[in-house]
Amino acid sequence: MSAGPGGLIDVRIIERRQLTDRVDEFTFAPIQSNSLPHWSPGSHIDVHTPAGVVRQYSLTSDPDDHGHYRIAVAKCEDGRGGSLSLHHGSHEASVLRISPPRNHFALTRALKYVFVAGGIGITPLISLVAEAESKGRPWSLLYTGADQAHMAYATELCERYGDRVVIHSSSNEGRVTLFDQLAGLPPGTAVYTCGPESLIADATAACADQHAVDVFYERFAATDNAAAQDSPFEVSLALSGRTVEVPIGRSILDVFDDEGIVTVSSCREGVCGTCEAEVVSGEVEHRDSVLTSEERAENETMMLCVSRCTSGRLVLDL
Known part of the structure; x- marks a missing residue:
């Protein structure tokens, strides 16, 4: 394994695949080794983009495949440059530097799992869904977005898991109402959600008064702390x-x-x-x-x- 300063790893892009008109998938392989550090479902890595910007991306590949990492990157035109740098500044054979995986979104033990994704928030849930399936636990996935054609992995997930995956197209069906979708969950349910802040807030509120229902979430953007008062x-x-x-x-x-x-x-x-x-x-x-x-x-x-x-x-x- 080729490691740089601070334990960083040099990898090569061996495949780039367009998933939607704004989401591309990148597959990395190590340069001087046949294996990459092991990781658990829910993990993410830091990617040092060609522009020098460091961004975090969830791993969407198989944790048992130690020779490759895979991420999906949504191009954000009004972002801070990380996704644009990857989309416009990298290609197959490009060399990038990444961090070892970290996990703050691991699957906890539960009797049932409910996954709620909004847009590119599907990425950390892909490996969690696969883990729940491998454990034989009951689970369901609600995947929301503008329309299915613009939702990365939507078709693949439906083909693989059938009616346990529900696709909600806001352009056709309006905004999803999580108070209805998450009503009456049995005790022992763990809800995992990732997506826009409004989706996370709605999921948390919908489960707040339900007995023994835990909500876990991962954000891709910082929360607004503008109202917080600083003191030295x-x-x-x-x-x-x-x-x-x-x-x-x-x-x-x-x-x-x-x-x-x-x-x-x-x-x-x-x-x-x-x-x-x-x-x-x-x-x-x-x-x-x-x-x-x-x-x-x-x-x-x-x-x-x-x-x-x-x-x-x-x-x-x-």
Whole structure:
């Protein structure tokens, strides 16, 4: 395996396939090895695009295929350049650098699974659906989008799994009503959802009052923390003994960069989990989209790129 700085992996694009008019699939293979790091369903990787922008993409390939990774990328014309760089700046035989897989969206144990995807949010659910199928657990998938012709993998999923996959076309049927679709779920159900923020919010609200129904979600964009009030605070590093001040309007990660404190980071928006650090003491105001409510309450880790301190002083295991 050809590894670069920071444990990054050099891969070659061996296949590029158009899935829809705006979604392309990229298949990667290692350059100097026959295998890539093992991964579990729900995992994602960082991709260093030709433009130098780092973006996170869910793996859609088979976890048992250790020789290839596969991702699907939706071209976003009004985005920040990551998807456009891959669509316009890469081709078969291009060499890219990726991170090892990480997983903040693993399948938990449940009696039944309900998967809800919106648009390109189908990508992390593909491997989760396959895992639920392999475990013999009952499951269903609701896949929403403008119309089926523009929904990546819709036809393949229907052909493979039959009527357990429901395609909802908003152009033909209007906006999906999750309060109806998710009503009356039996206790022990786990709902996994990924897509636009409105879809995640609706799924969470629809399940809020249902007994023993858990909702897990993955975001592709950061939540809006504009209304949150910043206060300055102090961060002490338990291992190095250093202490820094984090002012209003600056993140811990920003200050670490200024002070030459080396940490690993990627998205800088609280969605990828790369900069997660262990908390020794202090109260954290969590602003990420990675940790569950239970993990936030435990106050054991935090994302350095967005989360802050409410107790005036943090001690981190760094």
